Amino acid sequence: MYDELTEVDIKKMREELDHRIRVLRPQLIEEVQTARAFGDLSENFEYKCAKQAKNRNDSRIRYLERMIRTARVIEVKGGEDTVGLFDSVTIYNELIKREMTIRIVTTLRQDALKGLISKESPVGKALLGRRAGDRVQVEVDAQTKYFVEIRAIEKGADDESLDISSY
Numbered sequence: 001m002y003d004e005l006t007e008v009d010i011k012k013m014r015e016e017l018d019h020r021i022r023v024l025r026p027q028l029i030e031e032v033q034t035a036r037a038f039g040d041l042s043e044n045f046e047y048k049c050a051k052q053a054k055n056r057n058d059s060r061i062r063y064l065e066r067m068i069r070t071a072r073v074i075e076v077k078g079g080e081d082t083v084g085l086f087d088s089v090t091i092y093n094e095l096i097k098r099e100m101t102i103r104i105v106t107t108l109r110q111d112a113l114k115g116l117i118s119k120e121s122p123v124g125k126a127l128l129g130r131r132a133g134d135r136v137q138v139e140v141d142a143q144t145k146y147f148v149e150i151r152a153i154e155k156g157a158d159d160e161s162l163d164i165s166s167y
Contacts, residue, residue, distance in 0.1 A: 005071045009108050012164045017064040020057055028054040076158045083127045085119055086156035095146035109162045
């Protein structure tokens with residue numbers, strides 16, 4: 001399965017990858033070598049921490065390389081009056097009887113605590129292509145469904161202000 005990402009997503013991943021390879025990796029290797037010089041590795045906490053940090057960085061590098069290699073680049077497009085990618089949508093959740101504003105984003109930039117909802121999530125899938133005033137059913141799974149009403153749509157753009165998620 002390919003992740004559908006925008007050009008900005010790819011650009012941000014390449015920037016992070018470049019930083020991790022050119023700046024962080026040499027620093028972390030040096031920290032491992034310095035900690036190794038402290039002596040007995042079996043009881044060397046600094047060495048273990050430095051090695052873990054280096055391994056986390058290497059893992060993130062592999063993840064970013066795989067994401068860039070397998071990504072399918074999509075264009076940000078949406079109708080004039082329909083919900084599209086990067087739009088802010090004010091919805092009324094009938095289940096919890098509360099109005100909320102969310103923004104539809106790519107999976108790489110999702111952060112539910114900040115109101116950034118993936119276009120591939122149940123809510124994102126249900127809202128894409130719909131209009132203000134529509135009552136939409138959100139299907140979480142076969143047993144869990146609820147309705148939301150779209151109250152307002154504010155058109156958005158794919159800008160670089162949204163960070164990519166760390167994992």
